[in-house]
Amino acid sequence: MAEFSPIDVPLLEIDLITILNAILILVIAYLSARVISYVLTRFSERVGRYRLVVKNAIPILKWIIYGIALYNIFGSILTLTSTQLIAMATLLGAAIGFGIKDLFADAIGGIVIILEKPYQVGDKIKIGQYYGEVVDIGIRSTRLMTPDDTLVSVPNYLIFTQSVASATAGNPEMMVIIDLFIDPSSDAEFAMKILREAVMTSKYVYLPKKQRFAIFLDDFPFYRRLRAKAYVHDLRAEFEFKSDVTRRAWGEFSKNSIQAPKVTILGEGLTKQ
Amino acid sequence: MSEATTELSGGVIGFKDEIAIIQSAISDFKKTGQKSNIAILSDPFGGKTTLIDEIEKINSEIVSKISFSSIVKNKDSLKVLDQSNEILMVDDCHFLYMRKIGGFAIIEDFLRMVPSYNKLFITTWNSYSWRYLIEIFDIDQFFPIQINLPGFTSTETKELLLSMYDMDQIKFVEDVDKKKIRSTPFSLFRKRQKAMTAENEVFEKIKQVSHGNPGIARIIWDKSLESQTIKPSQIKAFSLRSKPEYNEAFILSIILSMKSINKEELMEIIEPESPLDMILYKLSKEGLIAVDEERYSIMPEALYSIIDFLKKFKLVW
Numbered sequence: 211m212a213e214f215s216p217i218d219v220p221l222l223e224i225d226l227i228t229i230l231n232a233i234l235i236l237v238i239a240y241l242s243a244r245v246i247s248y249v250l251t252r253f254s255e256r257v258g259r260y261r262l263v264v265k266n267a268i269p270i271l272k273w274i275i276y277g278i279a280l281y282n283i284f285g286s287i288l289t290l291t292s293t294q295l296i297a298m299a300t301l302l303g304a305a306i307g308f309g310i311k312d313l314f315a316d317a318i319g320g321i322v323i324i325l326e327k328p329y330q331v332g333d334k335i336k337i338g339q340y341y342g343e344v345v346d347i348g349i350r351s352t353r354l355m356t357p358d359d360t361l362v363s364v365p366n367y368l369i370f371t372q373s374v375a376s377a378t379a380g381n382p383e384m385m386v387i388i389d390l391f392i393d394p395s396s397d398a399e400f401a402m403k404i405l406r407e408a409v410m411t412s413k414y415v416y417l418p419k420k421q422r423f424a425i426f427l428d429d430f431p432f433y434r435r436l437r438a439k440a441y442v443h444d445l446r447a448e449f450e451f452k453s454d455v456t457r458r459a460w461g462e463f464s465k466n467s468i469q470a471p472k473v474t475i476l477g478e479g480l481t482k483q
Numbered sequence: 484m485s486e487a488t489t490e491l492s493g494g495v496i497g498f499k500d501e502i503a504i505i506q507s508a509i510s511d512f513k514k515t516g517q518k519s520n521i522a523i524l525s526d527p528f529g530g531k532t533t534l535i536d537e538i539e540k541i542n543s544e545i546v547s548k549i550s551f552s553s554i555v556k557n558k559d560s561l562k563v564l565d566q567s568n569e570i571l572m573v574d575d576c577h578f579l580y581m582r583k584i585g586g587f588a589i590i591e592d593f594l595r596m597v598p599s600y601n602k603l604f605i606t607t608w609n610s611y612s613w614r615y616l617i618e619i620f621d622i623d624q625f626f627p628i629q630i631n632l633p634g635f636t637s638t639e640t641k642e643l644l645l646s647m648y649d650m651d652q653i654k655f656v657e658d659v660d661k662k663k664i665r666s667t668p669f670s671l672f673r674k675r676q677k678a679m680t681a682e683n684e685v686f687e688k689i690k691q692v693s694h695g696n697p698g699i700a701r702i703i704w705d706k707s708l709e710s711q712t713i714k715p716s717q718i719k720a721f722s723l724r725s726k727p728e729y730n731e732a733f734i735l736s737i738i739l740s741m742k743s744i745n746k747e748e749l750m751e752i753i754e755p756e757s758p759l760d761m762i763l764y765k766l767s768k769e770g771l772i773a774v775d776e777e778r779y780s781i782m783p784e785a786l787y788s789i790i791d792f793l794k795k796f797k798l799v800w
Contacts (some may be wrong), residue, residue: 417618
């Protein structure tokens with residue numbers, strides 16, 4: 211049997227100055243990331259249609275800043291030899307195995323999100339049980355603003371285990387589906403015309419670039435469904451758009467005797483016979 | 484506010500190519516009966532009414548002309564088209580619709596007439612209304628010839644503005660220290676510019692500020708001229724003092740698309756709970772809109788700043 215010969219790893223001398231330098235670099239990196247994030251977020255609101263392009267630069271810049279910080283700490287301050295680097299990696303592996311594997315998975319998930327772009331900052335996505343606008347892609351988690359104004363932090367590793375539905379895929383415009391239900395006895399064709407005009411006159415509708423809207427009619431046993439598919443100019447106005455079209459369409463429906471479905475109780479009338 | 488004219492006693496300034504295209508379409512229609520309806524498009528104050536008036540003057544015996552000055556609400560207004568000549572000019576067709584539910588009946592009737600009548604239609608449209616109508620009615624299919632009125636060059640601007648005066652009646656005064664301009668760090672990277680006279684500098688600046696829009700050029704000229712004297716520094720580009728909110732921007736987009744509109748019509752378009760009076764007051768105070776005989780229109784100097792802003796909101800395109 212071959213004799214095991216231990217590798218002689220020279221002890222790493224870490225003095226107080228080295229630790230303070232490392233902390234200082236991390237603090238500078240953190241502050242730089244916060245400042246850049248703040249400045250670009252403010253700037254993005256001033257550039258109109260390029261809002262999402264600017265916002266999507268934020269997570270990439272954060273990764274670059276933290277990458278440079280770590281490179282500096284390990285490369286310049288700790289000045290590790292290749293043997294020390296291997297030893298450190300082994301220790302890191304053990305740490306991941308024992309306790310911080312979730313954090314590591316989140317960080318890897320963050321890198322995948324940045325590179326593969328299943329969603330981007332500004333997209334409306336559904337991941338797991340949550341639906342909302344992506345406001346930040348961090349090192350550990352993705353932050354979503356839900357329609358009821360709740361900020362949800364979704365761990366980045368969910369990208370490996372959950373399917374993600376992105377309604378916008380990097381575009382500021384978003385398709386919105388608006389359903390209205392009318393009684394089968396009402397004039398469906400006229401109702402479609404009203405709904406069409408409600409969509410195309412809405413102040414929130416996005417019409418250019420041939421992203422047209424469409425109106426569909428579907429028949430069900432006790433009602434008819436009118437469905438409008440149209441783009442809203444800014445995904446943040448999704449619910450205002452729906453509400454605007456619904457309110458104005460129903461205002462015209464009531465003027466033109468187009469009625470909502472009547473409540474039908476199955477079997478009603480049979481008992482009376 | 485009326486559209487400024489580009490007319491001279493001997494014809495109009497500019498638009499030579501556009502007049503030739505229209506005359507050719509009229510000639511083809513007369514010779515062969517083949518009709519290619521025409522849509523003339525321009526921004527407000529861009530000179531489309533002047534152009535159509537010139538076409539009417541050239542072909543006075545064979546054309547009929549109808550001009551709309553406010554939103555058409557009565558279908559009977561279109562009956563006059565039946566009695567017109569074979570070549571029919573319709574000015575300001577954007578008044579044929581209103582951006583509200585039920586506001587498209589008139590333009591739908593008009594678009595039914597355009598292909599079915601054996602008449603050549605020469606129409607003018609506000610370019611922002613036109614682009615909106617393309618998206619909802621494919622209106623461009625009805626008018627195979629579309630003429631986008633080009634902006635004036637600085638030479639045409641000069642010719643237009645000086646046509647109202649005798650030679651040497653206007654004094655151009657140099658008041659910009661060119662040494663100071665040259666000392667800026669950016670000037671190192673610029674190509675050496677030819678020395679420009681005060682006169683040429685004035686017209687170049689007016690052309691830039693007005694984006695070549697002849698109506699706006701004339702208004703800027705009138706406002707910059709003091710006692711028959713004009714200085715380049717008096718010609719200033721408009722800049723928005725504050726960013727309008729979305730509701731205000733939407734109202735601006737409606738006014739821009741309609742050229743002019745009254746308060747009752749605006750109330751029909753926007754949601755009833757909107758504080759219209761307050762918004763109109765604010766827009767007026769900011770110098771973005773003007774009121775003339777109870778009709779609101781975009782302040783000419785502010786036109787292109789407003790358009791840039793509305794494009795960011797995707798309210799016009």
